[in-house]
Amino acid sequence: MQEKLRVAVVVASTREGRVGGGVGRWFVERAGVRTGLDLDVVDLADFAIPACYPARPTPAMTGFARRIAAAEAYVVVTPEYNRSFPASLKQAIDCAYDEWRAKPVGFVSYGYRAAGRYAVEQLRGVFTELHTATLRDAVCLDLLEGRVADGGFRPDPERYAHAVTTLLDELVWWGLALRDGRRARPYCA
Numbered sequence: 001m002q003e004k005l006r007v008a009v010v011v012a013s014t015r016e017g018r019v020g021g022g023v024g025r026w027f028v029e030r031a032g033v034r035t036g037l038d039l040d041v042v043d044l045a046d047f048a049i050p051a052c053y054p055a056r057p058t059p060a061m062t063g064f065a066r067r068i069a070a071a072e073a074y075v076v077v078t079p080e081y082n083r084s085f086p087a088s089l090k091q092a093i094d095c096a097y098d099e100w101r102a103k104p105v106g107f108v109s110y111g112y113r114a115a116g117r118y119a120v121e122q123l124r125g126v127f128t129e130l131h132t133a134t135l136r137d138a139v140c141l142d143l144l145e146g147r148v149a150d151g152g153f154r155p156d157p158e159r160y161a162h163a164v165t166t167l168l169d170e171l172v173w174w175g176l177a178l179r180d181g182r183r184a185r186p187y188c189a
């Protein structure tokens, strides 16, 4: 039987009163019904990664890098702040380097109107530098239609079903292909 694909779902927002926790749970519920995935929720709110990098990595920084190393594929759940992604996410991404390498990264974004698409496009450049394969199709959620008062996210159940399936199909294809590739030969860089 095929080994399950180990997927880290990175929840990016650490903002007090964030919607991100609810969006992350919404996505994990949907991904969880699919067989063959071993999901690890890596919530940046649990890590306290420092805003100014110290000379030596803190336990939070090394702990984050270990979770990234353990995964074979990633889904980044990000809001949009001023047409970009939050600083908390950049600080976390930069705690790891080789750990990201030759693995796929998909995106679940959220915001108003553009639904976080600007944040995703900026993240593609960052993840190119880290030698990842970013997925073409993202799940982009419009907060105007699914946000609820307790920080949850409950859109029309049918509305994003196709986008979630497409993202997971691409993630699994790349995740298994790159697992085989890494096992067959060392990555070139």
Ligand SMILES: Cc1cc2nc3c(=O)[nH]c(=O)nc-3n(C[C@H](O)[C@H](O)[C@H](O)COP(=O)(O)O)c2cc1C
Binding pocket: 013, 014, 015, 017, 018, 019, 020, 021, 079, 080, 081, 082, 083, 084, 110, 111, 112, 113, 114, 115, 116, 143
């Ligand atoms: C500093 C800041 C900047 C924002 N800029 C944008 C933006 O450019 N586009 C957008 O659609 N929403 C923007 N928003 C709205 C956020 O996407 C929305 O508040 C979302 O809930 C933030 O995610 P979080 O609650 O998980 O932190 C911004 C919010 C903040 C706090």
